[in-house]
Amino acid sequence: DAKTTQPNSMESNEEEPVHLPCNHSTISGTDYIHWYRQLPSQGPEYVIHGLTSNVNNRMASLAIAEDRKSSTLILHRATLRDAAVYYCILIERWGGSEKLVFGKGTKLTVNP
Amino acid sequence: DTEVTQTPKHLVMGMTNKKSLKCEQHMGHRAMYWYKQKAKKPPELMFVYSYEKLSINESVPSRFSPECPNSSLLNLHLHALQPEDSALYLCASSQERQGSQGRQETQYFGPGTRLLVL
Numbered sequence: 001d002a003k004t005t006q007p008n009s010m011e012s013n014e015e016e017p018v019h020l021p022c023n024h025s026t027i028s029g030t031d032y033i034h035w036y037r038q039l040p041s042q043g044p045e046y047v048i049h050g051l052t053s054n055v056n057n058r059m060a061s062l063a064i065a066e067d068r069k070s071s072t073l074i075l076h077r078a079t080l081r082d083a084a085v086y087y088c089i090l091i092e093r094w095g096g097s098e099k100l101v102f103g104k105g106t107k108l109t110v111n112p
Numbered sequence: 113d114t115e116v117t118q119t120p121k122h123l124v125m126g127m128t129n130k131k132s133l134k135c136e137q138h139m140g141h142r143a144m145y146w147y148k149q150k151a152k153k154p155p156e157l158m159f160v161y162s163y164e165k166l167s168i169n170e171s172v173p174s175r176f177s178p179e180c181p182n183s184s185l186l187n188l189h190l191h192a193l194q195p196e197d198s199a200l201y202l203c204a205s206s207q208e209r210q211g212s213q214g215r216q217e218t219q220y221f222g223p224g225t226r227l228l229v230l
Contacts, residue, residue, distance in 0.1 A: 042224075044202075044204075045220075085154075102156070103154060104154060
């Protein structure tokens with residue numbers, strides 16, 4: 001079962017910042033927090049990941065709470081192309097392999 | 113090249129047919145995955161191959177048979193499927209590496225094969 005909870009949907013306006021929350025209260029000390037997104041009619045794509053400190057890349061920023069029980073994906077200026085389902089995932093390691101266990105995700109709608 | 117390709121894009125098959133889905137990556141990744149995604153649901157892991165050996169089978173029915181002929185190819189053989197097996201089948205690959213945030217194993221997904229079982 002997925003170990004994260006996210007709102008089912010969120011809405012934003014184009015060129016405004018978007019903050020997508022994720023709760024992972026049962027996170028262990030070695031769990032990485034990953035975010036993937038799935039655009040319509042495409043496979044999921046990696047967005048960002050982190051362990052303890054906040055992270056930035058060209059797509060987004062990831063803010064991780066000090067107790068690591070929650071995190072927030074930040075899109076600084078939403079575009080229409082960012083409309084997608086965003087998944088917050090704790091990676092599970094199983095026999096040397098990694099498993100992505102997807103939760104229900106947050107469907108982001110971006111209004112023009 | 114960060115592309116995972118899947119063929120065919122669409123497939124319609126009867127319950128008595130045998131068909132195969134193909135996945136290919138040329139990134140030198142050591143792990144490859146099959147996922148199943150029903151409409152409006154998240155992807156669900158089916159199989160994981162690591163160094164061409166099956167390492168995870170998520171209790172998938174035997175009518176789905178994976179095969180990894182070499183490090184770049186992953187097949188999913190289908191036989192005697194049911195209509196409820198209709199779904200988008202996604203392939204992914206990954207390779208562990210050290211990044212700025214420690215160990216990282218990003219999965220790269222293909223566009224999927226949309227399967228309809230009649």
